[in-house]
Amino acid sequence: MKPVYGHLDLLILASLTDDELHGYALIERLREKSDGLFALAEGTLYPALHRLEREGWLKSRWEGKAPRRRRVYRVTAAGHKQLAAERHAWKSFAKGVAGVLG
Amino acid sequence: MSGRDPRLRAYLEELAARLDGTTRDNRRALSEIGAHLDDIAAAERAAGCGAEEAAARAIARVGSVDAVAGRFAAEVETVWPLRIGLRLGRVVLTWLFAMGLAGFLAEPIAWLVGRDFFVGDERFVAVTPARCLQLMKLHRAMPTCNAALMEDHFGELVQFGLVIAVAAALALWAFHAVVQRLDPLRGQARLDAWTARIGAALFLALALSSLARALRSIAADPQNGGGRHLVEGIVALVVAVAWGVASLRRQTRARAALTT
Numbered sequence: 001m002k003p004v005y006g007h008l009d010l011l012i013l014a015s016l017t018d019d020e021l022h023g024y025a026l027i028e029r030l031r032e033k034s035d036g037l038f039a040l041a042e043g044t045l046y047p048a049l050h051r052l053e054r055e056g057w058l059k060s061r062w063e064g065k066a067p068r069r070r071r072v073y074r075v076t077a078a079g080h081k082q083l084a085a086e087r088h089a090w091k092s093f094a095k096g097v098a099g100v101l102g
Numbered sequence: 103m104s105g106r107d108p109r110l111r112a113y114l115e116e117l118a119a120r121l122d123g124t125t126r127d128n129r130r131a132l133s134e135i136g137a138h139l140d141d142i143a144a145a146e147r148a149a150g151c152g153a154e155e156a157a158a159r160a161i162a163r164v165g166s167v168d169a170v171a172g173r174f175a176a177e178v179e180t181v182w183p184l185r186i187g188l189r190l191g192r193v194v195l196t197w198l199f200a201m202g203l204a205g206f207l208a209e210p211i212a213w214l215v216g217r218d219f220f221v222g223d224e225r226f227v228a229v230t231p232a233r234c235l236q237l238m239k240l241h242r243a244m245p246t247c248n249a250a251l252m253e254d255h256f257g258e259l260v261q262f263g264l265v266i267a268v269a270a271a272l273a274l275w276a277f278h279a280v281v282q283r284l285d286p287l288r289g290q291a292r293l294d295a296w297t298a299r300i301g302a303a304l305f306l307a308l309a310l311s312s313l314a315r316a317l318r319s320i321a322a323d324p325q326n327g328g329g330r331h332l333v334e335g336i337v338a339l340v341v342a343v344a345w346g347v348a349s350l351r352r353q354t355r356a357r358a359a360l361t362t
Contacts, residue, residue, distance in 0.1 A: 023134055024141040041165025042142075043117075043135050047177035050127070067105065071134050 008048050010090060011038065013057060013075055013083040022063070022070035023049065049073055057082050109157040110139045113167065116352070119294035120171035122180035125283075131174060139164055188281060189297040193304060195277055199270035200305070200341050204334040205263020208256065211333065216325070217256045223319075223327035224252040259330065298349035305342035309335045 015021070015029050026049075027042050052058045057079030063072045075083065106114075114136050121128040139160045146156035164170065174180075208220045218225075229237065229247045237250035244250035312335030319328030 022137070024138045027138075041163075041169045041173075042138060043164040043170035044173040046131055046134050046138075046170075047174045050131070051177045067137075067140070069133070070137050071130070 007090070008040075008045075009052060009057075010083070010086040012045075012048060012052060013079055013086065016058065016073055016075045017080070017083065020072045020074040022072045024070075026073070052079070055082075106136065106140065107143060107153060107157040109154070110136070110143065110160060113139070113161050113164075116167045116295070117170060119296060120167055121174055122171075122182040122185050123174060123178050124181055127178060131178075135164060135170070188277075189294070189300065191277060192274075192281075192297055193301045195270050195274045196301065196341060197305075197308070199267055199274060200337045201334060202263045202265070202267030202270055204330075204337040205259050206267055207333050207337070208263065208329065209260045211329065212256070215329065217252060218325035219327075219329035220259060220333075221252045221255045221327055221330075222323070222325035224248060224255050227251060295349050295352040298345045298352065302342050302345035302349055305338045305345065309338035309342055311335075312338060 011030060012026065015026055015033070021029065023042070023045055027045060030038050049058065049060070053060055053073070055078075057076060058073045059076050060071050060073045063070050114132055117135065118128065118132055121131060123131065139157075142160035142163050143153075143156040146159045147153065151159065175182075212220060225248050227248065229251060234247040234250075237247055237254055238244065241250040241253045244253050312331045316328045316331035316335055319326050319331060322328075
């Protein structure tokens with residue numbers, strides 16, 4: 001589902017609010033919570049995670065040892081603020097669309 | 103990496119060649135995507151899939167190399183001038199080696215066909231008296247100025263060829279060591295498909311141009327120096343074929359990884 005890319009930041013930040021997850025677990029959570037609606041080429045998640053980390057909204061660390069080593073991500077304080085702002089913007093947008101659609 | 107399915111390894115190698123980030127960023131990306139592929143493949147095998155099918159499904163879910171590399175290029179800071187520089191560096195050094203080798207090969211070939219085949223065009227060059235004197239001093243066994251000039255030119259062709267070939271071989275060795283350090287998969291620094299493709303096309307163009315010049319020159323007069331171009335053309339053709347085969351093999355491996 002292509003439009004997911006426009007909201008990927010919001011979806012990633014929201015999925016990581018409570019837990020520290022690695023990419024595969026994050027995809028599984030997205031799939032589970034969206035009932036399989038959000039399908040994306042899973043490898044394209046990582047550039048977004050790296051960018052969000054550069055923005056200061058995520059922090060990451062290696063967990064485990066090779067070959068089971070995984071990079072896990074968590075939301076920072078700045079990320080929580082960003083998530084609140086994006087959530088607010090999304091709700092306003094959804095309300096507007098709902099109003100138009102009736 | 104050692105226990106990873108060969109199709110997944112081929113996918114990661116293809117992706118490694120396409121990432122334009124810093125070496126550190128690329129290593130991290132490949133490590134994460136490799137772990138992701140392993141996790142999907144393990145889940146698929148646990149669900150009853152065979153190893154081949156599990157690897158194919160993992161690759162299908164992660165996405166094509168084009169899609170993933172394109173997303174990294176769009177979202178992450180890239181250092182593509184460095185990557186392009188490295189690829190061109192390899193092509194240029196190989197070109198220097200090939201041309202140096204072509205010059206050096208004139209020596210053994212000249213035993214069979216004579217030195218005129220390489221430097222025969224010097225027969226028609228006008229030489230000033232001062233230069234003539236100098237050449238005759240350098241090559242006392244030569245009966246005429248132009249014979250001394252040909253001898254002189256042939257020596258330069260072989261000696262410069264040897265020096266250039268050895269220097270380029272050493273530079274390629276040093277280059278290989280640097281690329282190996284930068285290789286995000288920490289493996290053997292290998293010729294990536296893009297470099298092989300670009301290199302094969304350039305060397306083919308060089309080979310065709312040299313062979314055409316050689317044929318024109320030899321058709322006009324076999325002892326007219328056309329041999330230089332002929333040997334350059336043959337050496338360039340050998341490199342073009344070798345790189346073309348390397349490119350096709352890597353493409354085939356990458357396609358097999360995506361379609362099995």
